Amino acid sequence: MSTQVLLRTYIESRASQILDGGLEWLESAATEIGSRETLVSDSRFGALLSLASRKLGHEARQPWSLSAMEIESAGILRDGWNPANWTLLVAARVHLILSRPDLESQSGADAIESAFRFADEGELCALYRSLAHLPNGKRFVWRAAEGCRTNMVSVFEADVLDTPFPTEHFDDVAFNQAAIKALFVGVPLWRLWSLDRRLSPELARMALDLADERRSAGRVIQTDLWLCLGTFGGERGFAAIETEIARLDTIDAADEEAMFGIRAAVLALGRAGATERLREICAGSHPALAAEAEIGLAGDANQNAWSRFTVPALT
């Protein structure tokens, strides 16, 4: 099965959230774009991507809800792809993009670049979400890095989260910038697929510098920042983790959100392989921290362990 067929199935099973005639329109637009005999012009291609919003209607712009099985099927089809946070409109637009018969050739790449140039916010999201599904993704690395420079949080998310593209294609500079920017704009970094595979001494240093900056400013450190250390934090990393854990004395342990950072710091100990310290925490008097230490000792402190923490509003 192709991504396109899967998307079509997901869209068709949600016809009730689409305006009357919208599904038929999508079908005919996909046929028009898919024609090998008469390739649509770049401006027509862009217009069809825009029109999808008008033809599908307001409900299609709201978050969709996929079943666990639908999410799993997507991940099996394309490793690292998770469409749970897409909308019906994004899916329809990606479907249209993938309908092009010339995606392998220069004309296809040019048409996509042209669509990026004239895109509104919603179209940008769909275009970035489509990148991991295009052949020879390397061609779009500059564009994806450009997406990281956006000011729109929704666009940044579409570019970086729930997609294998950054991990597969970004160089270290682009990748590290994407990870640190996720902390800055407050989107869940654990959703950067296979972050754990791209950890490095440089990313750990950048994260620790940011931690120092936030402490100096009297601000709380982002829970997800502790994801960036891995085994590369060194002595400086352990010191930062211990400073975070020491906050335990200053906060109300019943305040779940305030505890996130401290729990995440314990998980970071697990990622760094600080076995003795983890055992000490397990034997300690704080059950919430002991539970995180157990996860570390079991070798399960991977990035998905962070999915239990919500990302609090940045201050």
Added chain:
Amino acid sequence: MPTKMLGAASRFLRLPDLKSMSLPKRFFDPHIHMSSRTTNCYEEMAAAGIRAVIEPAFWLGQPRTNVGSFIDYFSSLIGFERFRASQFGIQHYCTIGLNSKEANDEGLAREVLEILPRFALKEGVVAIGEIGYDEITPAEEKAYLAQLEFAVEHDMVVMVHSPHRDKHNGILRSMDVAAEVGLDMDKLVIDHNNEETYKAVLDRGCWAAFTIYPHTKMDSVRMVDLIEANGPERIIVDSSADWGISDHLSVPKTAQLMLERGIDPAWIEKSCWSNALEVYGKSGQIDVDRLNRDHPVDQTQMFGDSTILRGQVPRVDAPVSAS
């Protein structure tokens, strides 16, 4: 004191109890150039009850020199400005068009008209506008016609800017030309009307918008007189606030004055909220139900490094129920 004000004073006496009457709490400013305004304006507008705005594409106070400037301007209307507004709980729509002044640079105008379709059908674009006449030149007419044809072809609403000089004649001509092209008069909004022009607009079945400016165009007192005498049918109040001396709170201030003058709150609601929703809603781009529902501000959404908060604590409101 002008007699109008004396009239206002006498009507004032009819008010039973000012405090017991409540001003409608929601306003729609269907013509305001937010990219020229500050975040202070957004804050004050939100506090005054402005829930939604339309930002028509216009000129920037000086002519642009290349088509790229237009591309970036249109992009900001459907991108960053929309985002900026959302941080204050204000829904931002826009219109796309080549304005009449810059239509006179014919070479550039041709290039702009070529790229216009790439923006005009975007999500949240509620009309083609503001277009029309400035000096009523052949070049202006050419650009106006081309854009009217596009609007008819795509069944769109049109927002027409009426000229400052030779206004009455300009308005008549803009309606005649639009009718000739086949535009549904119910989808035509003529803006910047005054006492001398609006009747002709209403007689043609169009919508008559009024720009409330502190010193030129209409002022609030004249606006209230007009609504009092003629009712609120197809009348739209807007601010057209921009980079010039103008008032981003014109709509709520005029509404307040109407209330003080004893005008039926239902008339205020029509002229300052629902009429504009009705005509621009014909675009299908305004989710009217959602707009009428709860509508919290969430400033934790931000544009990364350009966050508008710059270190402040973000404001996250509990949903406020529509009244």
